[in-house]
Amino acid sequence: MAQMSHRAAMLLLLVAAVLSVTAAASAASSRSNPHPLDPLTPEEVTAVRAAVLASPLVPARPLTFHYVGLDEPDKADVLAYAYGGTGTGGLSSRPPLPRRALVVARAGGQSHELRVDIASNGTSATVLSHAVHRGAGFPILTLEEQFAAVALPPAYPPFVDSVRRRGVDMDDVLCAVFPVGWFGGGGAGAGAPKRVAKMLCFVAGPTANFYARPIEGVTMVVDLDAMAIVGYRDRVTYPVPKAEGTDYRAGKTGPPLAGLQPAPGVAVQPEGRGFHIDGHVVRWANWEFHVGFDMRAGTVISLASVHDADAGTRRRVLYRGFVSEVFVPYMDPVEEWYYRTFLDAGEYGLGLWAFPLQPGADCPANAAYFDGSYAGQDGKPVSGENRICVFERYAGDVAWRHTEAGFPARLITEVRPDVTLVVRMVVSPGNYDYILDWEFKTSGSIKFVVSLTGLLEVKGTSYTHADELTVDAHGSLVSENTLAIYHDHYVTYHLDLDIDGTNNSFVKNIITARRNTGDPATGGADTPRRSYWTVRREVAETESDGQADVNAGPADLLFVNPGKKTRMGHEVGYRLIPSGATAASVLADDDCPQRRASYTKKQVWVTPYSKAEKWASGLYADQSTGADSLTAWSRRNRGIRDEDIVLWYTLGLHHIPYQEDFPVMPTLSGGFELRPSNFFERNPILRIRPPSPHGASANCSCYSR
Amino acid sequence: MAQMSHRAAMLLLLVAAVLSVTAAASAASSRSNPHPLDPLTPEEVTAVRAAVLASPLVPARPLTFHYVGLDEPDKADVLAYAYGGTGTGGLSSRPPLPRRALVVARAGGQSHELRVDIASNGTSATVLSHAVHRGAGFPILTLEEQFAAVALPPAYPPFVDSVRRRGVDMDDVLCAVFPVGWFGGGGAGAGAPKRVAKMLCFVAGPTANFYARPIEGVTMVVDLDAMAIVGYRDRVTYPVPKAEGTDYRAGKTGPPLAGLQPAPGVAVQPEGRGFHIDGHVVRWANWEFHVGFDMRAGTVISLASVHDADAGTRRRVLYRGFVSEVFVPYMDPVEEWYYRTFLDAGEYGLGLWAFPLQPGADCPANAAYFDGSYAGQDGKPVSGENRICVFERYAGDVAWRHTEAGFPARLITEVRPDVTLVVRMVVSPGNYDYILDWEFKTSGSIKFVVSLTGLLEVKGTSYTHADELTVDAHGSLVSENTLAIYHDHYVTYHLDLDIDGTNNSFVKNIITARRNTGDPATGGADTPRRSYWTVRREVAETESDGQADVNAGPADLLFVNPGKKTRMGHEVGYRLIPSGATAASVLADDDCPQRRASYTKKQVWVTPYSKAEKWASGLYADQSTGADSLTAWSRRNRGIRDEDIVLWYTLGLHHIPYQEDFPVMPTLSGGFELRPSNFFERNPILRIRPPSPHGASANCSCYSR
Known part of the structure; x- marks a missing residue:
């Protein structure tokens, strides 16, 4: 501490006073x-x-x-x-x-x-x-009924037999509930489908990673209303994969390896936080929005508006946005796998499966947290601490810059560092973990990032080496007796854009190649240039125009307010910029899982706003048939030009697993950006302040208790 | 400071001792x-x-x-x-x-x-x-000859006339040198093309942003060897756009706007930096690589290898990687624009146009810097300070995590924060700025990010409102009398991958939809599932197989070492994951600019290593014809299976400008990742250490002088 004393003359600015975790939430x-x-x-x-x-x-x-x-x-x-x-x-x-x-x-x-x-x-x-409810489908499974269901197998004699025959100790067994999906038939009335689920079991033993050790071949069916096992099949026996090498807990993997460690970094804000939380309203820089929590959708961002400093007005961007559904179909048609076509939001509930964020790990030290309380199966409130975090991110990036070398004998360099605001939730519905970020930028952009991590869903197998595989194994051998099954992830966002007002239009600015005609009347010129591209503008009239495959050809996809124009005469707008993870489903259109989530064939759908149309695979997603779904609504082909419209964006990944993904997967990210495009009259952050003197200073220090 | 004293008993860890800027460089x-x-x-x-x-x-x-x-x-x-x-x-x-x-x-x-x-x-x-050199094309333009050339117009009578007629003060005029491109003909011998360039001029006046104020319609041709103006045309007169609203310098845009400011963030490393620089070799966590500088390519990363902690060995990943070319064609066929089809690396030199990075703004406080010295036109060394920075990035992200809710009455959460290492250069070849990042991750991934910012290249016009545009204007009206011309950016990386050794193969794992046959012998099963996808593996034999359009269909693109297999029998490999910016050129194949950079029609090319094949548009890129180019080399269709192969990846953007891009453009990013895929036997960062106690601590403070 002696070394500090000679700095007494220095200006002590502000020790980064991080609000206590509970302050924001209890407010x-x-x-x-x-x-x-x-x-x-x-x-x-x-x-x-x-x-x-x-x-x-x-x-x-x-x-x-x-x-x-x-x-x-x-x-x-x-x-x-x-x-x-x-x-x-x-x-x-x-x-x-x-x-x-x-x-x-x-x-x-x-x-x-x-x-x-x-x-x-x-x-x-x-x-x-x-x-x-008279139609198809059932509501979200409660946590309590899943816990009740998984308590049944150890007392179910056929399962006890199956476990004994495999030489497994029942005390090491854990089970989990898997929705049955939908494979035709159904509807209300006599013979209507029951509210059943599959149950599959695993061996934990010494490892926390029981998902890595399936009791493959044994399927139970549980009637969730009757809370009884109503179906049982022990179809085939495979070795239970070994526990060794599956655990991911600190202390169970061996000590940290010296050669692997970067030096830790800490985000410090010398002037304190720049955002303010008033109830559920967050105000930061030019942004203001409301952060909600829903047991199905998880984080809900509403009423996001941006202050236009040049115009001196606050301008609307988004009425309401949330993850509407997460479709995860696996690609093995066998008995124990064909139905694994999860709808994580509608079957499990993203908010229900969001657990407390770890301060300093899931979110940096300068984060604030929101609780997310929900109703239990008995209807009583369940408190959920630290479900959402909010933090300013300084990743060393640049908001804008230019170096001008064109003036004789002087070099001009202007740089503005980029600090952004992140709203994060982590959802862990079973084996996978989804880190779901909203990132607000002072430029007016909102970036959406989905980061996948967690555990693979694996299948027990007799294979111990890739050379043994002669027929399609539907997955990758990631460890001995362990096939990680091919699958997809589709995260569908409901984004009710209100660009500078309620009524908007969807515009495709299609990049179109042209031959140089040589004729100025058609945009040509008498020069040796033979080709160029220009923009062909298409305004979507009805929902059938509102779909887009972002991989089909180059285009800027805009959401504009046809009633508001810039000084230069452009309709004010935002555009959608995909950033990786643009996979679309390749399942057959007549395959039942695809019928339930048929919107995953295109990344973009635009519909007129309807308060009832929230859940892309229907309000009753468990055993849903697709009758109540984004595709079904959109089939009405309603008008979407100069209407209150909703963008549904599906971010997709085809996941071929690799050995690195085992036993826990390094984060893989994809996302998209909504970027102001003729929304502002000019760069809205021209007048953001130049770099803080702290930026270049090394006079920062940290202590630990 | 009094408040500090009671903390005397706390463990003072390490004040983040940032090395002096010059230490690394002078070493x-x-x-x-x-x-x-x-x-x-x-x-x-x-x-x-x-x-x-x-x-x-x-x-x-x-x-x-x-x-x-x-x-x-x-x-x-x-x-x-x-x-x-x-x-x-x-x-x-x-x-x-x-x-x-x-x-x-x-x-x-x-x-x-x-x-x-x-x-x-x-x-x-x-x-x-x-x-x-007997073939087509000329070397990089020197900085000195460009400065000499732009000094000619003020003394060139026809230009003096043109300026006077436009009512512009010659003292306010600045000119710049633009390569002429290539539009057929040429070759050596009599009548061979001269080493000429176009010169275009602008009005600075009160603004630093002279690019925003073109003297549209006036084109000069300068003979660079003779250093004389040899062509002049004043074809058309348009108003010079106003200076107001174009400047981007602090103090020239008005004071920072209070409502716009996030709180500054500082990256602090309580235990100091985690990387070591020995000459040009950087060692950090499990990575080791050499950082070079080249006046044409800019940053060159060589001999990148990763320590495999589980195997106890260091393993090769990349022999040499750099940006080989940056192709920027504009889309206006008129006299003053048709030839603007820049090859920024080969015509201007990325290293030559990299200027000093601003500590604390271009790179965070914890960065170290490399110099980049080069030879001037006279052959004498020119020192270039702070051309490349290296820093550990902690952006609040997660390396891997899992929350396990499946155990009764206990919740397991394991999270590992992600700290990465960034190597950054900023290149400002004229109006644009490219922030070029290499990001190394402990997971073994290398991420490449290109962030575009800087100034638009604009055309003077009589239009002051979009409604006046009746024919194709080839651009967007971003301000009065200011058309920002449509253009593309193609950044082509030369990546000589040496995955675990010199000889590698290029494999496309193509996602292929299948009907369920019901027959286990063909991978089917007797279940209601009708479809799924599987992987069809194609190994590229020759260069014609080595091209890929990443938007054409879903596939994992791998680079494997067929001589090395994992324990499970997979060829060790890395895969390429595009992350936005996957545009390909839509110019006609017979258009001369496209012939010079015809590789921009596909994002991926794979060639056998040849020391001579470095520059995608040829060693002599100025006025190149495409005869010496990636496409030309690849036409030989050499074998690339189990050979020493090179990946050429082109990141592309079609840029339709918007008003926000004016007068300086908020950063727009795209990139790609090289990710280990069956390279390691398992997740290589399973044994990375759990969150540092600093991560959750707020006991960090900063002082300013």
């Missing part, structure tokens, strides 16, 4: 005047539960809660609340809007949909409407 | 035992100059130096030097190899190619060979 639940898009508070969930259980509309018992979430007010009301009558200005505090909840419950073998009004005191509620 | 030039791939030192350049000027082989004067660079030893010798006879082990210090230089000079109206041997004392040299 949200203690407010008496909730924002209309705030997630339900624990108190509200409690009131909703009481109202549902007290309602004579659903007398059957037991009643289980599968989804409890905000039934948000009509968009017009929210816009009026947020921006006032003019549709501009910041998120303000106005009289609260009525608070309502949507509840999906199971009782008496039926799915019930209830809309519940919450009194303004937040502690009592009334059921407004009730309907029994 | 490189003062070594007596250079690495065979080290760039020429200033002393060596001096010796080479003396040898060339003293040589009777080129008696003509004046003699100008256009390229002076390392003529690297044969690959086999370098490999033996670096890895010893076995081809494994680290970069070691062995007896130095002979040092040679390649010189391209102009004298007597001819291009001369000289190979020069440098004595082991580094201070004297001998010309080994000399040849006159």
Whole structure:
């Protein structure tokens, strides 16, 4: 410390005072005047539960809660609340809007949909409407019923036999619940499908990575309403892969290897954080938005607007955005694998499977956190700490720069470092982990990044070397007796863009090659140049024009407000820039899993806004048939020109596993950017401040306790 | 400071001691035992100059130096030097190899190619060979001749007239040199093309952004050898765009806007830097590589190898990688624009147009820097400070993680933060700025990122509003009288991969849809699943198989060593993952600019290694015809299976400008990743250390002087 004393004359700026983790979160639940898009508070969930259980509309018992979430007010009301009558200005505090909840419950073998009004005191509620779901599909599986289901096999004699025959100790066995998918038939009435799931089991033993050790060949079917095993098949026996080399826990992998370690880095903000959290509203630099949490969608970003410093106005960009579905089909047609065609949001719930973020690891030291509470199966609120983090990122990148060497005897260099704001959630639905980032940039861009990590879903096999494989094994041999099955990941975003207002159009600016005609009247010129490209503009009229395969040919895909023009006469807009992960599904159109998620054949769909159209594979995604899906809605071919439109973007990866992905996969990322394109009159960050003196300074230090 | 004292009992770790900027750089030039791939030192350049000027082989004067660079030893010798006879082990210090230089000079109206041997004392040299270049094309333009050329117009009467007629003050005028491209004809002998360039002029006046204010319609042709204006045309007059709103310098744009500012971030490394620089060799975590500098290619990364901690061996990944060419064709066929089809590396030199990086802005505070010295036109060494920076990046990202919720009553979360190593150069060839990053990851990946920023190349026009445009204007109206012309950027990397050894193969693992036959003998199964995909493996035999359009269909593109297999029997390999910026040229094949850079129609080319095949558009790129180019070499259709092969990857963007890109463009990025894929036996960073206690700590502070 002595060395420090001679620095006494230096200006001590600010020790980076990171807010306590709970400060931001508790602020949200203690407010008496909730924002209309705030997630339900624990108190509200409690009131909703009481109202549902007290309602004579659903007398059957037991009643289980599968989804409890905000039934948000009509968009017009929210816009009026947020921006006032003019549709501009910041998120303000106005009289609260009525608070309502949507509840999906199971009782008496039926799915019930209830809309519940919450009194303004937040502690009592009334059921407004009730309907029994008559179509295909079932609600999200609750965590509790999955835990109940996996407790059944150890007491189920045929399974006990199967385990014994394999020489496995039942104490080492863990099971997991897998949705059955949908393979034709179904519908309501007599002979209607039951709410069943598959159960598959694994051997943990000494490893935490039980997914690496399947008891391959044994499939159980559990009736989730009856909570009983109703189907059992022990079809084939393969060796259980070894535990050795599968664990990923510190201390179980051997000590850290000296030759492998970079020096740790810490993000320090000498002037403190630059963002402010007011309830669920985040204000940072020129951005303002609302961060919500939903047990199905996870993070929900609403009312994102950007301050146009040159114009002196706040301008709308996005009304509401969230991950609508995550489709993960595996590519092995055999009995134990053919149905693995997961819809992670609709079957499992992204918010339900988001767990506490590790400060300093999942998010840097300068992060703040939001809780994400939800309703348990019994309808009671479950607190969920640290489900979403928000932090300013300085990755050493540049926002803009130029070096000008054209002036005699002087060199001009202007550089502006790039600090961005990240909103992150991590979802771990079973074996995989999805790191889902929203990155806001002062330039007006929003970047979406999905990073995949976690564990592979593997199949037990007798193979121990690739040379033994003679027929298609549907996967990669990543370790002895361990096939990592080929699969895809499709993450579908629902993005209700409101570019500078509600009504927008979707425009494809298609890069089109031209021969030089030599004739100025057609854009040619009498020069030796023979070809060039120009832009052919297509404005989508109806939903059939609203689809795009981003790999089909070069084009800028824009979302414009045809009612607002720049000084130069361009419609104000944002454009979509894919950045890797542009795979589309190659499954057959008539294959049932593809019918449920047929929108994965194109990355881009544009639909008119409808409050009911949130979930790309339907509200009841478990055993869904595709009848309620983005493709089905879009088949109506509604008008989308100068309408309130929604962009559905599907980011996709075909995953051929490699040995490096085992036993835990190094992060693989893909994403896309929404970038202002004639939205601003000029570069909106021309007047961002030059580099901070801290940037070049090494006078930063860290202490540990 | 008083507040600090009570922390005396805490463990003071390490104040992030950033090495002085010059330490790393001066280390490189003062070594007596250079690495065979080290760039020429200033002393060596001096010796080479003396040898060339003293040589009777080129008696003509004046003699100008256009390229002076390392003529690297044969690959086999370098490999033996670096890895010893076995081809494994680290970069070691062995007896130095002979040092040679390649010189391209102009004298007597001819291009001369000289190979020069440098004595082991580094201070004297001998010309080994000399040849006159007889084919098409000319060497890189020197900076000095460009400065000399732009001094001519103010004294050239027709230009003085043109300027006066436009009401412009000659003191405000700046000119720049533009290569003429190639539009047919040419070759050596009588009537051979002269070494000419176009000159275009601009009005600076009060703005630094003179590119925004073209004197449109006036074209000069300068004979660079004679240094005289030999062509002049004032074809058309357009208003010179206003200066207002074009400047980007701090203090010229108005004060920073309060509502726009994020809080600054600083990268702090509490335990100091994790990398070590020994001359030009960088060692960091499991990586080791050599950083070179070339006046044409800019950064050159060589002998990159990764330590395989599980195997206890160092393994080769890349012999040599650099940006071979940057092709930037504009899309306006008119007289003043048709020829703007830049080859930035071959015409201007990426290293020549790399300027000092701004510490704390271009690179974070924890960066170290390399100099890049080069030879001036007179052959004398020119020192270039801070041309390349190296820094550890902690962006808040995750290397791998998993949360396991499957165990009853316990939640396992393991997270490893991702710290990477970035090697960065910024090239500003005229109006544009390219930020060129190599990012090394402990997972074994190398990520390549190109970020575009800087100024648009604009055309003066009479238009002041988009509604006035009736014919194709070939660009976007970004400001009054200012058309930003459509253009492309193609950055072509030369990547001599040596995956675990010299001989590699190129494999396309093509994602192939299959119907379920129901027959296990063909990979089917008796289940309701109707389709799936599998992998069809194609090994490229010859160069015609070595081309790939990455947008044509889904495939993993691998580079494997067929002589090395993993424990599981897979050929060890790396795969190429594009991440945005996958545009390919749409120019006509018979258009001359496209003939010079015809490789830009496919992102991927694979060729057998040849020391002579470095520059995708030829060694003499100025006025090149495509006769010496990647496409021409590849037409020989040589074998590339189990050979020493080179990957040429072209990253491409079609740029439709938007108003936000004016007056300086917010950074737009694209890139690709080379990712180990069955290279390691398992996740190579399983044993990376868990999060540092600093990661979650807020006990970091910064001071400013």
